[in-house]
Amino acid sequence: MSAEEIDRLDQLVGARRKIRKGQHLYRSGDAFEAIYAIRIGWFKTDVLLEDGREQVTGFQMTGEMLGLDGISTENHSCNAVALEDSEVCVLPYGQLEELSREVEGLQHQFHKVMSREIVRDHGVMMLLGSMRAEERLAAFLMNLSQRFNARGFSPNEFNLRMTRDEIGSYLGLKLETVSRVFSRFQDEGLITVQQKHIRIVDLPGLRRLVQQSGTR
Amino acid sequence: MSAEEIDRLDQLVGARRKIRKGQHLYRSGDAFEAIYAIRIGWFKTDVLLEDGREQVTGFQMTGEMLGLDGISTENHSCNAVALEDSEVCVLPYGQLEELSREVEGLQHQFHKVMSREIVRDHGVMMLLGSMRAEERLAAFLMNLSQRFNARGFSPNEFNLRMTRDEIGSYLGLKLETVSRVFSRFQDEGLITVQQKHIRIVDLPGLRRLVQQSGTR
DNA sequence: CGGCTGTTTTGACGTGAATCAAACGCATGC
DNA sequence: GCATGCGTTTGATTCACGTCAAAACAGCCG
Secondary structure, X not given: OOHHHHHHHHHHOOOEEEEOOXXXXXXXXXXXXXXXXXXXXXXXXXXXXXXXXXXXXXXXXXXXXXXXXXXXXXXXXXXXXXXXXXXXXXXEHHHHHHHHHHOHHXXXXXXXXXXXXXXXXXXXXXXXXXXXXHHHHHHHHHHHHHHXXXXXXXXXXXXXXXXXXXXXXXXXXXXXXXXXXXXXXXXXXOEEEEOOEEEEOOHHXXXXXXXXXXXX | XXXXXHHHXXXXXXXXXXXXXXXXXXXXXXXXXXXXEEEEOEEEEEEEOOOOOEEEEEEEEOOOEEOHHHOOOOEOXXXXXXXXXXXXXXXXXXXXXXXXXXXXXXXXXXXHHHHHHHHHHHHHHHHHHHOOHHHHHHHXXXXXXXXXXXXXXXXXXXXXXXXXXXXXXXXXXXXXXHHHHHHHHHHOOOEEEEOOEEXXXXXXXXXXXXXXXXXX
C-alpha cells in the first residue's frame, strides 16, 4: 500500500504496538485478531516443522502488511518475528471488515493487498522451483533494492536486516551457499559486501543473471 | 469453499463456461474481470519465464477457486490451463465486490478463500525450500488424497490429471526424478502406480516420510 | 491391426549445492 | 586489554538430483 493509504488506515484504527528485535508479533497457532501494517522496522515470517526445520516465507519492511495468513482458519499459520526494533499499526480485523463494507475503496485496497501477496508467493515459488543459487540471490537482491527504492531509500546501498541463514532459508539454500554466492558476485564486480552492508554496483549485470541462464 | 457455498454463489451469478482440455481459462497479462469457481474438472496454473522455463504454481480441482492473482494489478499474473474438459462458474469481480459489501458472510468467505491460498502457498514454499524429493512427493500425494476425500472421492485411489513433467515443475523436480521416486515408493510398498493411476497403500508410511527425515 | 506420437520408466554419468570442518571478524563484557 | 560467543567466510569432500540417452508403454488414427 502507498504511504498515503497507510496513513488513512492509521487514522481509522490507531493502536500502535512496539516489538523489540527478536520478539514475536504473533506465533503460529495464535488466535487471529488483527492485520498489522509495519510503521517502522523489519520482520520475517516463518513456518517451523516438527523436526526443527525452518522455512522463512517472507521478509517484510516498513509499509508492508502482516497477518493475512490468519484469516483463513482464525489462527495464524506462521510466526512473525521482528528483525530489528519495530513498530506496527494494529488493524483489528473485525473493524477492518466492517469499514470495508462501508468504504468501497478500502475493500478493494484490501483485496489488492491480499492478491499481491499471492502473486508475490508465486514469484517465490518460481525462485525456489526453477532457479539456480545465483539466480535466486540475484533476484533477492533486486527485489530488496526495488523495495528500498519504493520507500525512498537508496536502491543501490542498504543494510541487510537478516542473517545469511535466514536468507538461505527463504531461498532454499544453506548459509554457506549464500555466503559463497555473495563472494562470487563481489569477485565479479556485481556487488560489494561487507557483512550486512550491500552495495549494488552492476544492476544490469544482476538482471542478466536472473533471466538468462540455461534451463535447469 | 464448501459445495454449499459454491452453490450459493452459483445462484447469485450464474454464468458458466466450458473449457476443453489444454485450453486456457485465462493467460498471464489478460485483463482481470472475474474469479472462477471450478464446477467440474482440473486446472493447473503456471508462470512462464522468458527463457521458456515453466513453474507450475498450483493444481486446482472441482470446488476450488481460480483467478485471485488478478486482483492486485487488474491483470492476471499467471496462466490457467484445463487439464481435462472442465467447467467453471464465472464470478464477475465487480459484482462480487458489490455483493460482499451487502452480505457480510460472503465478504468473510471471500477473505478466507484468499487467505487460504496464501497459507497454501506458504506450504508449497516449505516443500520447495526445505524438503527432499521423497518428502515433496509424499506431501504431494497426501495433499491430493485429502482433497479427493474432501470432495467425496476415494482418498486411497485416484487418477492423476497431470503429467510427471507438471508434477515435477510444481515440486521443483525433473520428471525423471518424479518417476523414480514413484517407483521407489512402489518398491517400498507405500503406493501402487500404473501410469496415472495411484493407489495409496500405506498412508502412515507416507506421513512418516514427510515429517521424519533428518535435516537437509 | 500397425504405425505414429507423446509420456513414462530405467540406466549410466555429471554436477551444483549440501555437508563437514576450520578459521576469521566483530561485537560484548569483564 | 583479553576472553567469549555469534555470524560469516572459505576449503575439501560427498551426495541428491539433474542430464543425457535409450527403451518400454499407452493411446490414437488410418
